[in-house]
Amino acid sequence: MSETAATKKKILLIDDEPFITNLMAMNLEDTGRYEVREQNDSLQALDTIMDFVPDLIVLDVMMPDLDGADIIYRIKNDSRLKHIAVVFHTATVRDAELSVHGGIISGFPFLPKPATTEQMIAFIEKHLPA
Amino acid sequence: MSEPTAQSPRPENTLRQLEEAGALSHFASSIAHEVCNPLSQIVLATDLLAGPRPLNEDLRKKITGFLRQGADRIDKAMKQMLRACAPIETSMTPENVNTLLDDALAASGAAAAASIHVEKHYGGSLPPVLVDRQHVTEAITHVISNAIDAMMPTGGTLTLKTELKVFESSEREGWQRQSWFRAGDRAVVIEITDTGHGIEAAKMPLIFEPFYTTKPAGKGAGLGLTVAKKIVDLHYGRLEINNRREGGVRATLTLKTASHI
Numbered sequence: 001m002s003e004t005a006a007t008k009k010k011i012l013l014i015d016d017e018p019f020i021t022n023l024m025a026m027n028l029e030d031t032g033r034y035e036v037r038e039q040n041d042s043l044q045a046l047d048t049i050m051d052f053v054p055d056l057i058v059l060d061v062m063m064p065d066l067d068g069a070d071i072i073y074r075i076k077n078d079s080r081l082k083h084i085a086v087v088f089h090t091a092t093v094r095d096a097e098l099s100v101h102g103g104i105i106s107g108f109p110f111l112p113k114p115a116t117t118e119q120m121i122a123f124i125e126k127h128l129p130a
Numbered sequence: 131m132s133e134p135t136a137q138s139p140r141p142e143n144t145l146r147q148l149e150e151a152g153a154l155s156h157f158a159s160s161i162a163h164e165v166c167n168p169l170s171q172i173v174l175a176t177d178l179l180a181g182p183r184p185l186n187e188d189l190r191k192k193i194t195g196f197l198r199q200g201a202d203r204i205d206k207a208m209k210q211m212l213r214a215c216a217p218i219e220t221s222m223t224p225e226n227v228n229t230l231l232d233d234a235l236a237a238s239g240a241a242a243a244a245s246i247h248v249e250k251h252y253g254g255s256l257p258p259v260l261v262d263r264q265h266v267t268e269a270i271t272h273v274i275s276n277a278i279d280a281m282m283p284t285g286g287t288l289t290l291k292t293e294l295k296v297f298e299s300s301e302r303e304g305w306q307r308q309s310w311f312r313a314g315d316r317a318v319v320i321e322i323t324d325t326g327h328g329i330e331a332a333k334m335p336l337i338f339e340p341f342y343t344t345k346p347a348g349k350g351a352g353l354g355l356t357v358a359k360k361i362v363d364l365h366y367g368r369l370e371i372n373n374r375r376e377g378g379v380r381a382t383l384t385l386k387t388a389s390h391i
Contacts, residue, residue, distance in 0.1 A: 020167065030182055030183050062163050112166075115170070118177075
């Protein structure tokens, strides 16, 4: 079912790989359920979060300048942002590591790269706030 | 303190094993990063091809570009990794460092970059160094390429300097006795400086780590300085990288002269 602009969930993709965010954005938008924004410069991430106010952030871990840990620290220590759901999408964890911890590491959900669009959507839906 | 026994490993061995385990772990996660990101790109591009979006000519070109670029990145990362891990065979000949530096400068493309101003301050009548010409030229090329990348896109000044150095006192570098410099040793020092943004102090210890890079995604796998260091170590030389007080980075490559190997 197609959503109206007002009911679409807002997803922010933060990853230094523009090809990945570009492809993810197109695949997610094609479902008609999400409004997607991309940010490839980690130094601009906080400003984009303030501006876009997403329902959920898909965050890369290994990035130049600020890495995923730096950004999550800043989000969770900012009273204006800490309510926003954050999931990690990273090449540096393995399925085996995640299966032991139920997909959660240090309190945050992780989805290993590469993930198909179907896996990504299921992951987003699982962690989107109601 | 009791002597180490068969049951209690020597502390330095334990530390080395821990260091090796840490390095291996870092190496593995770096490979995962370099391969899984472009793999992710390929998977998502395939999903887009199979999805509901109408494929006009522009989008088809864009998606095939994503696929090709992803495959090329994996190919490049694997080749560079094999290169970094492979044993290096050397064929030593006496060489003039000024010639090696010019060859490396040409290979790096610096001379062709309009925004890069190159200054040379070469020492005259330098004694030859006994090196593998191809490998040492490659090492210098990696250092110059890094200096150029650090100044882009705005450009800047690349300064190349060579001089003879006579060690006044002994200096140890690493564990190998052959790589120590003793009082009276003569070496040729190559200095490569740039006017780029420098390296954050916290990141300095990582610059020779394989796959460590501060360049944008897809612009470098982070193996250039790893390979350069490996080559210089093989020649019992020294490669040091420091921030300059006036900004930018100074790379100093020290090679013993042919008569002091």
